[in-house]
Structures are given as structure tokens and as C-alpha cells.
Amino acid sequence: MAIKQNAPRRKLSFSFKQNMFAYLLLFPSFIFLSLFTFYPTLKSIHLSFYSGPMTRLQYSGLEQYKEVFTDDIFRKVMLNNIIFVIGTVPTSLFLAMYLAIWLNKKMAGSALLRTSFFYPTVIPLIAVANIWLFIYTPQYGLLEKFLNAFGADGSNWLGSQSTVMIAMIIMIIWKDTGFFMIFYLAGLQNLPKDVYEAAMIEGAKPFQIFRHITFPLLMPTTLFVMIVAITNAFKNVDHLYIMTKGGPDNASNLLLYHIYEVAFTNWDLGKAAVLTVVLIIVLLGVTAFNYLFLDKKIHY
């Protein structure tokens, strides 16, 4: 009994000492997080209840939220973002997993292949955008030349509302897949060998091995990569600046770029703050859903 009573106290004083040291180490990061994340977040939330010109902001309560949610451009931008997530995330995750399993085998040239698939990740998005701008250019772009070789005609990929989104999605998949592949490769190399040996002895076919062993065991990796991928889909906007400016007529506009436009072209800081709050909620929501809900369904 006595031991039981004493144990927590001893543990507490021990952990206080240790925790203190940990907190001290965390302190520098905490300063920067507060300065560049917590403070701006709170400030945005505060600002979102104000509207008007930059120098004469007035309290307007939830008025601005109502306005934003009924705004056509906002709806289009959100829809675009959803399409963008659905277009990029599953495909790039699938490809990344496929490539990782393929390149995890010991074979000649796998190092070279891994490097080349990873390569797009290292290039800044701005540079990627410029490369793909050339690929998509009508008349003399690479894609057009390629299609012409087969006697097909290209079109104005970035200048047409029906093709601009798919063009962007393909580009981002090209860029991100290699990045996710690295996580899967790391994940694969940590998988227990004995399970596979057992499966071999039982005579399992490759697809069965994948379906019942590899895929479930990779779930923690998938969860992590999925969060990164979805949040990336909301954060990657540099290419819009180079390639389309969100156009034609907002057909390729995404939430973060729209925030930039509203804040720094229209100088409507209040509305930009509302949009920022929406973005924060979306990102928090995605992360929370994954960790609180999906996390429970995964074997570690």
C-alpha cells in the first residue's frame, strides 16, 4: 500500500527534473513556433471579424464569414481544391507504393532508378513549374511535339478551362511521387523478414503477400504520407503563380493562392483572414481525422 502511494510522487519529481530539461531544449523552437505559427494564427482569427480598408478596419462579427461562404469564387476555389486532392493524393500514393516495392528488390540499376524517381522532389516547385510550362506550351511545347509525332493535335492545355486542372494534377503527381516513395522504401525496409519467410513456406502468391502482409504493415507509413500529401495539396501553390495565375477564370485557382490574391491584390485583409481561418480548419481537420480516427484502425 505504502509503496503504491509513494510511487507516483517519486515519479513526478523525477519527471519534473527531466521534463524541465526537455522544455528548456524545446524553448527555442517554441519561440519560433509562437512567432511564426501561433501568433499569426490567433491574429488571423481576430482579424477575420474585421472588415474594410486596411487602415480603417471595423468590427463586423460573422458578417464576413457569411459573405465568403456565399461567394462564387470561394466555392469554385474550394471545389478546385477538393478535385486537386482527389486527383493527386490517391494516384501519387499508389504510384509511390508501387515504385517502392519494385525498387526495393535487389536488382541492377535500382540505385540509379531510385535517384531518378526521387529527383523531381529536389527541384524547387518554381523550377518545376517553368519546366512544365514549356511542356504544356501550345504549338511548340514538348507535349505538342510528342502528340504531333503521332499525328494528333494538342490543345492549349493551360489556357483552357477543361484541361488546366488535369494538367496541374499530372505535374504535381510527377513531382511528389518520388518524395512519398522514399517513405515507403524506408517503411519496407523495416518490415519483419520472418513473416515473409513464413508466407513463402506456405506458398503464398506475390499478390497475396502484398494484400495480406505488405499493405497492412505499411499502413503507418501510408497514414503519415497521406497527411503530408493532403496538406501539401493545400499548400503547393507556387506553380500557379508561374503557370496560370489561377486562371483561366479561376479554373485552376486553389485556396492558398486565392488568399494571396485577396490579401495582396485586393488588399482586403479581413476577407483574407476569413479564408485563412478556413484553411487552418481544413488542415487541422485533415490531421485530426487521420490521427484520431484512422490511427485506431492501424496495426503497429
Add this chain to the structure above:
Amino acid sequence: MRVKFLSLFTALLIVLVACSSGGSQDEVTEIDFWFPVAVGGDVAKIVDGLVADFEKENPDIKVNPRYGGSYAETMTQVMASVQGGNPPELAVLFSIDLFTLLENDVIEEMTPQFDEEYFNDFYDAFMANSKIGDQVWSLPFQRSTIVLYYNKDAFEEAGLDPEAPPETWDELVEYSKKLTVNGGKDQWGLEIPSTGYQYWMFQALALQTESNIMSEDGKETYFDAPHAKEAMQFYLDLSKKHKVMPEGTIEWATVPSDFLSGRTAMMYHTTGNLTNVKQNAEFDFGVAYLPANNQYGSPTGGGNIYLFKDLPEENKEAAIKFMKFLTDPERVAQWSIDTGYVATRESAYETDKLKEYVEEFPQAIIAREQLEYADSELATYQNGEVQKIFNDAIQSILTGKSSVDEGMEKAQQEAEKVLEPFQD
């Protein structure tokens, strides 16, 4: 261990604090000068040269030229530094940003700093965006207007007279058809860009049809007026009906490269690209007035120099000195030769430098002569938002998403909503 860490951390803090309070320099006044680059060519290098010359003349002043990217990016950075309590002394920003800058109360009036004679030497078409009543708020600097560039070699190949560019819309269409080779695969007849500054290109068409698309006080727009619809229909017809221009939107920045590489025989573009085209064209090219519908017309564009508020007296004086230096007739002439921007002062065209240049390169005078038919660029209150509304509308029409009537009427309604608070 903890002690060690703490002392390390303190040392780090001290270093950080010491760095931020850096030593002040003796007697030298430093001024910041932000400028954007919106055209091809070596504008940044030319500005560095100007700054070096100025510093040689004024050893007690140090100018920090800050290249800000595009106009929009420069504006963002300047406004951010103003909000951060560290405004620059001078910045070149869109002439049409005047209303925004005034709304935010960040610029200093220029009228008391110069005499009237000084202002009168600038072309009226350019001063229009600098003035409100009698108050002058900025000096015209890198000003431009739209002109027609055409490839004389391509004209000859198509059996057209290379010395007779199209003068009317009908001729424009007729010539463009002859100049379009293989349905545009090998060469388009014409390219009018429709990203970035499509409202500006559109303004040219509207001015050629009848009149401008906004009121002078910046409180009303006329996007749904009959002449605006007629102009928009023509913009669309060039690709949809006449098939002389690529369909969909056409990228602002690639149009000059298309022209230089022979992908298009004619282009509408800013005079700011004149020097770029001159230096890089491997064919004989001409510059002409934009063809008329009922009359000639083109909007002016480009950037003015603004002086910022709340500066120490010596910085303000240094800034004004630098502005005078930049707008000196000789230098304005040289700037126009180097960049292709229209010289902003009449006296600049009287300098020997520019006279000689115009003689050997007559294309350079077209823009100045066209100024007679020029009118101001789309400038309204909440300019960014109104521009965005209209830009989106133009793209939605050009990409076939909405009809001319629908698109223009919707843009007008939205713009009216934005401008409503400014009606009295």
C-alpha cells in the same frame, strides 16, 4: 550540462541582439528604391548603372536599389515593409495603384517638392494618373502604351506590303488571315495576350470602338456598355470565328517570345518590350499604331515613382534629389533608348540623343505619336478587386465558358457592388 546549455543560449541571445542594433554609418544617407521589372531585357542592370552614376555625383547618398519582381510582387513587398513600420523612401509602382496607396495613407504629396514648370514638361496622358485635381502624387517613370509589332519578312512572304501595316480592324483580320500558316501550326497571324493584363489589352479595343470603360473619378465602370461588348466580341472572334489567333488564353510573357521566334506574325504588346524585340529579332520588324475600329486608341500603362510618408528630413531630400536625377531629360531619353519605355517628358525628345536614336530607329517614335489618342489605364477604387473581376470575365468569355453578354453583364454587376461604398 544545464549550466553550459544556459550560458550557450544566453550567448546566442546576446549575439542576436548585438546584430540587430548594427552600427550607424557616418554622414551617409541611405535610401531604399524599390522597382519592378515587367518587360524583357536588362532593366535591373540599367537601374544599377543609374544608381552607380548617381552615387558618383552624390557621395553622401547611398541608394539601395531593390528589385521587387513583378509590379504586384513589388507592391506587396512595399506594403509589407510599410506595415512593418519601415517604409522605403521611393518605389516604382503601377500608376493606377494611386487610389490604393491613398486609401492606405502611405504616400507623400509631390506638389510642394517641384515647381509647376517641372510637372508641365511631362506628357498629359501620363500625368493623368498622377494627379487628383491640382495635387500631384507621383512622377511618371517607366510608362508604356500598347503598340502593334509586326514581322516585315512574314508580310513579304504572305504577299503583303511590309511598309503598310493594318490600319483598321477589317484590315487586321484580312492581313491576319493571310499571315496564318497551316491553321496556326506554323504561324499565327496575330496574338493578343490574355493573362496578366488582359483588361489592358481589352481597353485598347474599347477605346478604338468608342471610349474608355470607367469614369475618371474611378467610381464607375462601363463593362456592359454596347461599345465594350462590341470590343469583347472582336477579341473573341479573332480566335473563334476568324481563326487567326490561338484559342483559349494566351500567356502575357510568351507572346514576345512567340513573336521573336516567328510563331506569330503580329502581336499587341507594351512598348516596354521594344528594346527587347529590337535586340533579339532576327528579322525586320515594324511598329505601328493599333488598328482602329472607329478611331485610334490605346491605354497608357506602366509605373510611376512614389515618395513615401514619415521619412526623416535628410532622407526625403536625398530621395527627391534621386527622383530629379532619374527624371532628368537626358536620362529619360537614355532610359527610353535602353528599355523601350516611352520617354515621359517632351524635353527628352528634344535631346540630341533621342533625336538621333529616333532617326536611325523610327519605330521608337510611334508610341509617342499614338499618345495623342491615348487614355488612362483602368483605375478605380478597390482597383485590385475590380481588375480581378474584369480579368476573370474576359478569360471566361475567351475560353467559351460564358457568352459575351453574360460575361460582361456579370462583371459589371460585381464591379458595381464593389464600388457601391464609394458612391455618394
